[in-house]
Each structure stands twice: as C-alpha cells, then as structure tokens.
Amino acid sequence: MVIKTDALIVGAGPCGLFQVFELGLLGIKSHIVDALESPGGQCIELYPDKPIYDIPAIPVCDARDLVDQLLEQIDPFDPTFHLDQQVTDIEKIDELSFHIKTSKGTEFEAKSVIIAGGVGSFQPMPLRVEGVEQFIDKQIFYRVRDPNLFSGKDVVVLGGGDSAFDWVIELAQTAKSLTLIHRSEKFRAAPASVQKMRELEKAGVVRFIVGNITDLMSEDSQLKAAEIRLNDSSITELSLDHLLVFFGLSPKLGPIATWGIDLEKNQIPTNTHNFQTNIPGIYAIGDIATYPGKKKLILSGFHEAALAAFGIKERISPDQKVHLQYTTTSPIMHERLGVKS
Numbered sequence: 001m002v003i004k005t006d007a008l009i010v011g012a013g014p015c016g017l018f019q020v021f022e023l024g025l026l027g028i029k030s031h032i033v034d035a036l037e038s039p040g041g042q043c044i045e046l047y048p049d050k051p052i053y054d055i056p057a058i059p060v061c062d063a064r065d066l067v068d069q070l071l072e073q074i075d076p077f078d079p080t081f082h083l084d085q086q087v088t089d090i091e092k093i094d095e096l097s098f099h100i101k102t103s104k105g106t107e108f109e110a111k112s113v114i115i116a117g118g119v120g121s122f123q124p125m126p127l128r129v130e131g132v133e134q135f136i137d138k139q140i141f142y143r144v145r146d147p148n149l150f151s152g153k154d155v156v157v158l159g160g161g162d163s164a165f166d167w168v169i170e171l172a173q174t175a176k177s178l179t180l181i182h183r184s185e186k187f188r189a190a191p192a193s194v195q196k197m198r199e200l201e202k203a204g205v206v207r208f209i210v211g212n213i214t215d216l217m218s219e220d221s222q223l224k225a226a227e228i229r230l231n232d233s234s235i236t237e238l239s240l241d242h243l244l245v246f247f248g249l250s251p252k253l254g255p256i257a258t259w260g261i262d263l264e265k266n267q268i269p270t271n272t273h274n275f276q277t278n279i280p281g282i283y284a285i286g287d288i289a290t291y292p293g294k295k296k297l298i299l300s301g302f303h304e305a306a307l308a309a310f311g312i313k314e315r316i317s318p319d320q321k322v323h324l325q326y327t328t329t330s331p332i333m334h335e336r337l338g339v340k341s
C-alpha cells in the first residue's frame, strides 16, 4: 500500500518534530520517518542528559526534556511516525508529487518532502574483528529486536554506554550466562545503571571483563567463542552463543546523497525564503540545510521549519492566500490545536 500525504518529513530530530507543529498550524498533516527507533535525533543519541541553555524562553532544559516537550507540543496534530527505517529513495512522479521508499519497504506518495536529516542517519559503530560480517544478525547484533532470542544462552555484551548497560540489566534474568566487556572501568552509562550492574556482578549473575575482543572462533559456520585481550595484555577465550555490540552510533549522510539534490560539503543549499532545495517540492531544514550565515543551532531549525511550512502550504494550495495568523487569537488555529477560543 502506498501512503498518500501532503508532507513527508525525513528525520525526527528536534527540527523535524517542530516541522510537524508548523505544518499542523497551517492544517497540513505529516508523516515522519526516522532511521532510529525513537524520535529526538542528536538530542537523544548524543547528549540526552546534557542541559541546553539557548532555547528561547526556556532558560535551561535537558535535551531529553526538550524532545519530550516537542512531542507533547505536536500531539494535537497526530503525526504518523515511521521509525527504525531509513528513507532510501525519493523519486519525482510529476511536478506535484514524489514517490518515497524506506528500508522497511514503506512507500509514500507525497506532495512535498522536508529533509530534516541533520548530519545523516545514525548507524551503529561496527565491531572491527576479522570475519564478523558472516555472523551479523545471526549471532552478533547491533540492536535487539527480540530479547527472547537470548533466553537460556551464553551472551556477551560489548560497550560501556546506556544501551550496553540497559541490555545487561534486562537480560540478566533470562540469559544462561551474561558477560559485559568494556575497554575500561570508565562508563558512559547512567550511574544508576552502573550501580545495578555492579550489584548483579556481586550476586554472580553478571561477569564484567575489562578488555577487547581480538578474534572470533567458529565451528561449522557457527560462532562458538571470542578471543579477548585483557587489560594486562594477556589473552583469554570466552565461549558464547550471542554477542551484542553497543559501541554507540555515528551519523552517515547515506542515501540523501543519491536523491539528485544539490549538496555542499554534506549539507543541502536552500533559499532563505521557504527553504526549498534545487528541486521544487523538496525542502531542507535544520543541520542539513545551508545558506549564507547558517548556524547549526536548534533555534535556526525552528525558524526554518516555520518558513518552510508557509512555502509548502502555498505549493499544495496554490489558490489559497496564506495569511499570517497568531496562535493567541486565531480560531482556526485553536481548532487545530484542540484548544478553546
């Protein structure tokens, strides 16, 4: 089934989320796609617990709170999220519409596309050990889709951040054995999770090793064990059924570079009138957009989203004059926001 929509937003970072709001005020419903499993872009992936001080009228808020507030703000416009999938293809159907496809096979026909792709899709940082590829998504995983797979198994988790610790805590009750390996005793994970892991270690449920995996051993194409270099440079071997790798995520521009849109040093040049790209009907906002004087700040992306929304309204309703209205006084905006005039 092809989903028809007036506006498809690529990227659910802070700017993509605010784009939903600005479009919603003008009566345009959006679909929004992100390669990540949850919305928030860099704010959630790179600095969820860091305070932000330069959002207008919010003296300070954690990045995670900002995303939560944006989600609450756009709730009245009921956007449809398509998460955990990358937009892979955008092709022009005719002057008025585009055909868009994602890595999960979701297809859209959209009158306008807004690229809010930030610095690109976040991809897991790979485990760099010879022969790793043949086991990916069979015995080695960069994300957990079905935790039941690890029940009653010998599981090794790599990493020192929140994902690694969250899964160690989650799988502690069901795995046959659970080992956490990290290159040092310094962790990026939340202190409460570190404390919980230490408690599980004390109780003998989790084994913690400081070291790095240097080799993989297999038998009949089955991964059987990993060679680990310990802190003192000695080598040990650990049997395992599954290896979960959480080395963090790094952004890659990815398929955006193949859509025929002009690029300038991995950013998309736009006009500053409505943030349209070189392809009419495709807009770019947030970190991925560039123009003279561009600053990669959340507040710049919010402004760009507002003007792009007006441009999109003019494109999809060319016969309607688009007036500027205030949210304080506009009855139609109150109706769209679900508040009383």
Ligand code: FAD
Pocket: 010, 011, 012, 013, 014, 015, 016, 017, 033, 034, 035, 036, 040, 041, 042, 043, 046, 047, 051, 052, 053, 054, 085, 086, 087, 088, 116, 117, 118, 119, 120, 121, 122, 253, 254, 255, 256, 285, 286, 287, 288, 296, 297, 298, 299, 301
């Ligand atoms: P992003 O947040 O990068 O989100 C883009 C989203 O697009 C991602 O979720 C990505 O997965 C998705 N995506 C990309 N390509 C595809 C595709 N093909 N298909 C599907 N999804 C795709 N800014 C401030 O204003 N104030 C600050 O104090 C501040 N502090 C910062 C601190 C740190 C450590 C960092 C790294 C940045 C900081 N920034 C700050 C910058 C701010 O985070 C960015 O300006 C902002 O996140 C840009 O938002 P965005 O929505 O454009 O892109």
